[in-house]
Amino acid sequence: MTRKSYGVLGAILVCAGGLQAQQAGGDAADCPAYPARLGAPVETVRYLADDALGGRFSGTAGERCAGEFIAAMYASLGLDPAGEDGYYQEVPLASAAQPHAPPGRGRNVVGLLRGADPALSETVVVIGAHYDHLGLGEFGSTGEAGEIHNGADDNASGVAALLSAARALTGGPQPARSVLFIAFTGEELGLIGSSWYTNHPAFPLERTVAMINLDMVGRLEDGEMIVYGMGTAPEWREIVPAANAGLDIPLAYEESGFGPSDHTSFYANEIPVLHFFTNVHGDYHRHTDDAEKIDAEGLGLVARLTENVARLVATLPERLAVIPGVGERTESPRGSGAWLGTVPDFTPVDSGVLLAGVTEGSPAEGGGLQRDDILVGLGTHEVADLQGFTDALAAYRPGDEVVLRYLRDGEERETTVRLGDRADRP
Numbered sequence: 001m002t003r004k005s006y007g008v009l010g011a012i013l014v015c016a017g018g019l020q021a022q023q024a025g026g027d028a029a030d031c032p033a034y035p036a037r038l039g040a041p042v043e044t045v046r047y048l049a050d051d052a053l054g055g056r057f058s059g060t061a062g063e064r065c066a067g068e069f070i071a072a073m074y075a076s077l078g079l080d081p082a083g084e085d086g087y088y089q090e091v092p093l094a095s096a097a098q099p100h101a102p103p104g105r106g107r108n109v110v111g112l113l114r115g116a117d118p119a120l121s122e123t124v125v126v127i128g129a130h131y132d133h134l135g136l137g138e139f140g141s142t143g144e145a146g147e148i149h150n151g152a153d154d155n156a157s158g159v160a161a162l163l164s165a166a167r168a169l170t171g172g173p174q175p176a177r178s179v180l181f182i183a184f185t186g187e188e189l190g191l192i193g194s195s196w197y198t199n200h201p202a203f204p205l206e207r208t209v210a211m212i213n214l215d216m217v218g219r220l221e222d223g224e225m226i227v228y229g230m231g232t233a234p235e236w237r238e239i240v241p242a243a244n245a246g247l248d249i250p251l252a253y254e255e256s257g258f259g260p261s262d263h264t265s266f267y268a269n270e271i272p273v274l275h276f277f278t279n280v281h282g283d284y285h286r287h288t289d290d291a292e293k294i295d296a297e298g299l300g301l302v303a304r305l306t307e308n309v310a311r312l313v314a315t316l317p318e319r320l321a322v323i324p325g326v327g328e329r330t331e332s333p334r335g336s337g338a339w340l341g342t343v344p345d346f347t348p349v350d351s352g353v354l355l356a357g358v359t360e361g362s363p364a365e366g367g368g369l370q371r372d373d374i375l376v377g378l379g380t381h382e383v384a385d386l387q388g389f390t391d392a393l394a395a396y397r398p399g400d401e402v403v404l405r406y407l408r409d410g411e412e413r414e415t416t417v418r419l420g421d422r423a424d425r426p
Contacts, residue, residue: 057135106185129158130187157218220298231255256327
């Protein structure tokens with residue numbers, strides 16, 4: 001890869017402590033200089049996808065540089081600190097659900113735009129995007145391990161759109177409701193940062209009216225942007241087209257509120273969500289996902305759509321009417337194979353898989369599983385973590401009867417289910 005240079009982009013602002021050795025070692029170095037055009041989304045992508053940040057693996061100094069850059073951008077926009085330590089919310093990364101998670105702590109970066117209405121400002125619209133990525137690709141890569149995985153689209157693009165929307169919202173009329181901007185750590189390890197946030201929120205979740213998630217929004221080009229979560233609130237059917245008026249982004253609507261990104265943590269808590277996504281591509285989770293492949297114009301349009309949606313939601317006098325249980329966050333991707341219909345919660349537990357819920361009409365629902373149960377066994381397999389669960393499910397076929405063992409309120413229970421076919425699920 002070619003090391004990108006920021007020497008011509010402006011004065012150097014150095015992250016405290018410098019960039020220490022990454023996963024595979026190396027010399028300590030300062031964080032790269034911040035771009036001069038702080039409002040340009042593509043410049044944000046170039047900064048976050050610089051080789052010097054080493055792929056932003058959770059808990060590394062490269063991710064720490066990225067977090068400090070985001071905090072500096074919040075400060076430049078006048079957002080109030082909303083973390084436990086200024087803009088930062090520390091997140092323990094070790095997780096029984098994810099054996100690849102490193103020890104130590106990452107940081108969510110949280111900034112607040114206070115609403116103008118004295119009553120409505122006590123409620124918040126969340127705009128979120130994860131800023132971690134795969135580091136050197138030792139975990140999760142579909143390319144070459146050992147190469148820096150810069151994650152320009154995944155998810156420097158989402159952070160860039162978040163910051164651009166924040167700039168527009170702070171520079172325009174103050175919305176009635178407050179808007180909370182969160183850059184999450186640990187998404188690639190299993191939604192660790194967003195799960196931690198929803199269990200330790202800056203605002204009570206009952207005062208969180210909606211969550212807009214930006215994950216992989218940098219490759220719009222001539223295609224459609226997929227909008228997930230359209231079925232999570234009836235108002236989205238009017239809000240999203242109205243927000244897109246004049247932008248004319250080709251949109252494809254998906255109902256599900258669950259998926260492999262941070263909106264799942266919010267929807268599992270019955271908060272209406274949207275997830276903007278410009279679709280997968282050949283560079284997904286590869287070391288070739290670099291900044292020069294970003295569609296700058298399309299990214300700018302996504303940022304404007306995000307601003308428009310947030311502003312519309314923030315001015316509504318009434319809350320959105322959440323519709324729970326639409327779609328699922330499943331144990332493995334769509335396709336053939338056995339299906340159970342569980343919704344994992346990535347909050348760490350000693351052993352097993354904590355459930356955020358089950359899908360309506362699924363074998364799991366038929367077996368009586370419910371939110372807060374901890375699945376510890378599937379058929380003849382012990383389930384110690386999410387990977388163990390996935391491996392256990394893969395050992396069976398649709399139509400097989402299996403015994404599920406689970407903990408409820410500390411008591412172990414059993415139920416027998418007939419596994420469904422993933423291709424036929426709702």
